[in-house]
Amino acid sequence: MADDNIQPDPPRGPAPRSKGDDIQGQRPRRRRDEDEEDEERRPRRRREDEEEEDEDRVRRKDDGIATLIPYRNPNALISYYCGVFALIPCVGLILGPVALVLGFLGLSYNKKHPTAGGVAHAIVGIVLGSLVLVGHAGVILFAVIAGATSK
DSSP: OGGGGOOOOOOOSOOOOOTTOOTTSOOOOOOHHHHHHHHHHSOOOOHHHHHHHHHHHHHHHTOHHHHHSOTTOHHHHHHHHHHHHTTSTTTHHHHHHHHHHHHHHHHHHHHHOGGGOOHHHHHHHHHHHHHHHHHHHHHHHHHHHHHHHTO
16 A cells, blocks of 8 residues: 555654753653553552443443332432321321421422432322322311211
8 A cells, every 4th residue: 555654753852851851851661560550559540440431431321220219309219208198097197288398398409409309209209298288188177077067
């Protein structure tokens, strides 16, 4: 091929000098044991390490477990669990309103921090909390009406 003989232009002007250069502008040759000392002091980074760091950053950005358990939005997560445990008959009178309030706080937190997630957990907490609250209110209302009419 004709392109095999093409060589780059020689650099123009004097070569830049650094601290370790001798008078002629060339670096003195280092001994092999000096090279080994430098390697011990400053380990070289391999290309694979840089690629792994990039993959870790991507994994941290879109964490699969964060979609299942919204640990970045604790209000939504606590709302969800309060809503689920509010289905226990007498405990629901206390946990229902807590699930409702924390569900709305979780939704507002998600609006401020979109990467936090937890919208589904907050909605489930709101729905379960309101259903339990309405159910308990109905039972209490039924008991009051039954007590008033039995006299």
